[in-house]
Amino acid sequence: MKNHQGLLEDLAPRKFGKRGKIWTGILLIFIAAGIVAYIDQLIKGQVVTNMRDYALWGIYISNFVFFVATSFVGSVTVAVLRLTKNKWRTPLVRIAEIISLASIIMAGITIVLDMARPDRLLNLFLYARLQSPITWDVIIIPTYIALSFLLLYFPLLPDFALLKNYHKGKNSTLSKWYGRLSLKWTGSKAQKALQEKSIRLVAFIIIPVGILLQTIDAWLFSTTYRVGWDSTNMGAYFISGAFVAGLGALITVVCIVRKVRKLESYITEYHFDKLAKFLVLACLTYLYFNVNEYLIPIFTATVEEEIHLNALVFGEYSLLFWFSQIVGLILPIIILIFEAGRRPGPMLVVGFMVVIGSWWKRYIIVTPTLLSPFLPIEGVPESWQSYFPSLHEWIITVATLAMALLIITLLIRYLPAVPIQRTADEKVMYPTEKDLEP
Amino acid sequence: MRDNSLKARRNFLGKGFKIGLVTILGGIGLSKIASRLNANSNKSEEYKMDLMTTDGVIIQVNASEVQEIEQPTNPDIKYNVREGIPNRKFVMVIDLAKCKNALNCVESCNKHHFVTGDNAWIKVHKMQDSKDSAPYWMPRTCMHCDKPACVTVCPVDATFKRRDGLVLIDNERCIGCRFCMAACPYSIRVFNWSDPEQGEMSEVMMHAVPEGLHPEYAGMPSIKGTPDKCDFCPHTIRKGELPHCVKACPNGVFYFGDQYEDTVTNGEETLRLGKLLEDKAGYRILEELGTEPRVYYLPPVNRLVDFEDGLENYDKYQSVDKSDIE
Incomplete structure (x- = not known):
């Protein structure tokens, strides 16, 4: 077993290497391009998008739904695994909390990008009406941002104190900042009790709030009369979908961080095995709700629903529909039920498949419904009858994704990606690679 | 320690x-x-007054609590644009038997509301309910629902329902989220994706609207990043005139009136609303959704016009003619 200093050397955040700098630079370029495109959109109006009177929401909204979904990972892995006392979560929770916070912040920003009058943002508070699902979102998103922040921050206190001492003499600025952030943590019994209590409270609250967040997101759609949205299945469907998207994002980031930061002895194949099984559970749950959403309605579909379903399954959206179902859901299940699939290499691929599948899945939920209204689309230019995002929309959306990745990158740059103090405390309590060898 | x-x-x-x-x-x-x-302690010594309430019930009130109030001298001052025209309940009836897609309603509406986008507020659909039934022309306005889905979902109360039945939009308050458009099952709302090119309209408006801007003059002017839709022409109703589409229709398809008076007119004949709906089996579009539209349709029976006549005006991809807009 490694000694405490060795642990600190391994887990303390490190400066960017060459790869890190290039990666951050690329993200900054994408973000800059997005800002330019957004300013252009502000000046010219949303005419620069390909949204029109029928396809009145586009990838801004589906991207928003994607961010909201991935932010669910904080609730499920951290809080649920904590309450169910699953010890294998320890080296993964910090990364999950970081993804959660980055995603929910970006969800808040993305929804504003879709507003045609962001200059009137304040009206949402001045004239707020409680019956509108958007007002529910205005309440729940800041709440979830605050809770995600606390769930990341409270467990960090002992680590900040460790890092303060670690950098003492070497880097006084960094040491000072870690010291400030550690809130005078000494590790006394009273402090530990208070910290433990606070974490338990936040972990307990974030579960219902996380479920509410996903449900409200679903209600944005199911409170309308639209074919494909007006479904009682929506709430549970979105929660299970968020379960999948969040875990997919977690697995992808964990694979990359483990490789880049050389954390192989902390995040072991044991953890990947557990994560993989957790993802299979999530995918099976989501598959069940997909069957409810797309297969069972065939029996009682009205004419409008049938047109909509046909467009999804056989028609113009069939490629994206089957991509999100097969690549994003069914293949991951098949790969992960084999033991060979539950290793870091294949799981990085599975993680990407799930994340990309989940992103397009949201597109498939938003766009086709808008283009199958009850009454015929007539008297408008032919191009309004279909939708594919414009260059502006792509640049802005890529920028939001880059911004989320930048937040994750910076947090991993300055925070220990694996909790140091907890690992030291628990080192004997979970098996390392050696223990797993026969 | x-x-x-x-x-x-x-x-x-x-x-x-x-x-x-x-x-x-x-x-x-x-x-x-x-x-x-x-x-x-001082309950017993009060002098009581007998008064009649507005429902005709006699009540007793302590005299000391009765106060004289000032009568409002000018009722117009109290006019509230979010309440609407007092003691009215506007309603429209569209007789499908008479429509032959002349499109005068669309043209007139576009002109008077300065519609410059690509999506007119009134559409005339080429409809055929099933393979074996006859096709017909169906003009469509905002339904001004009594349970409007758009109003329910608006986060800032920018679109609102008035007592006189109208559903209007406050373009100065709207945040442009388009939830109202997503919620409307009739897909009637149009959006100003860019700055509307309404040209010299501001000058026109100065003469037309002495009170200045407010939601009763939706579309005058349109505002970038907010929706517009058929407003039932409150600016003409208040002058005691019929909406533009009703006046423009050469075939008397549109009837407009007040449900409290049980009367509708298309400018030529004035009919009892209840009897008209009963005699001609009036119905509303997507009644099953429960949105309670204020626009009724009369089925296309005993048609006075030939469906084929409308085909020459039919253009699937255009509803706003921009050729004469400079």
């Missing part, structure tokens, strides 16, 4: 808070009891 003093301070604060709460509650209770006692 430090822990102990911390605990002591917490305890002190906790107790202090509880004592404070009890004191406040007690104080409220005492003042309530005191006011009750006072009220009881």
Whole structure:
């Protein structure tokens, strides 16, 4: 077993290497391009998008739904695994909390990008009406941002104190900042009790709030009369979908961080095995709700629903529909039920498949419904009858994704990606690679 | 030691808070009891007045509590754009038997509302309910639903329902989220994706709208990043005139009127609304959704026009003719 200093050397955040700098630079370029495109959109109006009177929401909204979904990972892995006392979560929770916070912040920003009058943002508070699902979102998103922040921050206190001492003499600025952030943590019994209590409270609250967040997101759609949205299945469907998207994002980031930061002895194949099984559970749950959403309605579909379903399954959206179902859901299940699939290499691929599948899945939920209204689309230019995002929309959306990745990158740059103090405390309590060898 | 003093301070604060709460509650209770006692003591000596309420019920009131109020001298001052025209309930009837897609309604509406986008507020659909039934022309306006889905979902009360039945939009308040458009099952709303090119309209408006801008003149002017839709022409109704589409239709398809008066007119004939709907089996589009539209349709039976006549005007991809807009 490694000694405490060795642990600190391994887990303390490190400066960017060459790869890190290039990666951050690329993200900054994408973000800059997005800002330019957004300013252009502000000046010219949303005419620069390909949204029109029928396809009145586009990838801004589906991207928003994607961010909201991935932010669910904080609730499920951290809080649920904590309450169910699953010890294998320890080296993964910090990364999950970081993804959660980055995603929910970006969800808040993305929804504003879709507003045609962001200059009137304040009206949402001045004239707020409680019956509108958007007002529910205005309440729940800041709440979830605050809770995600606390769930990341409270467990960090002992680590900040460790890092303060670690950098003492070497880097006084960094040491000072870690010291400030550690809130005078000494590790006394009273402090530990208070910290433990606070974490338990936040972990307990974030579960219902996380479920509410996903449900409200679903209600944005199911409170309308639209074919494909007006479904009682929506709430549970979105929660299970968020379960999948969040875990997919977690697995992808964990694979990359483990490789880049050389954390192989902390995040072991044991953890990947557990994560993989957790993802299979999530995918099976989501598959069940997909069957409810797309297969069972065939029996009682009205004419409008049938047109909509046909467009999804056989028609113009069939490629994206089957991509999100097969690549994003069914293949991951098949790969992960084999033991060979539950290793870091294949799981990085599975993680990407799930994340990309989940992103397009949201597109498939938003766009086709808008283009199958009850009454015929007539008297408008032919191009309004279909939708594919414009260059502006792509640049802005890529920028939001880059911004989320930048937040994750910076947090991993300055925070220990694996909790140091907890690992030291628990080192004997979970098996390392050696223990797993026969 | 430090822990102990911390605990002591917490305890002190906790107790202090509880004592404070009890004191406040007690104080409220005492003042309530005191006011009750006072009220009881001088109850018996009051002089009573008999008055009649607006529902015709005679009531007795303590004379000291009766106060004279000033009569509002000018009823127009009290006009509230979010309440609408008092004691009215506007309703429209569209007779599908008469429509032959002349499109005068669309043209007139576009002109008077300065519609410059690509999506007119009125559309005339080429409809055929099933393979074996006859096709017909169906003009469509905003339904001005009594249970409007658009109003329910608006987060800022920018779109609102008035007592006189109209659903209007406050373009100065709207945040442009387009949830109303997503919620409308009739897909009637149009959006200003860019700055509307309404040209010299501001000058026109100065003469047309002495009161200045407000939601009754939706579309005058349109505002970038907000929706527009058929407004049932409150600007003409208030002058005692019919909406533009009703006046423009050469075939008398549109009937407009007041449900309280049970009367609708297309400018040529004036009919009893209830009897018209009963005789001609009036219906509403997507009645099953429960949105309670204020626009009724009369089925295309005993048609006076030939469906084929409308085909020459039919253009699937255009509803706003921009050729004469400079």
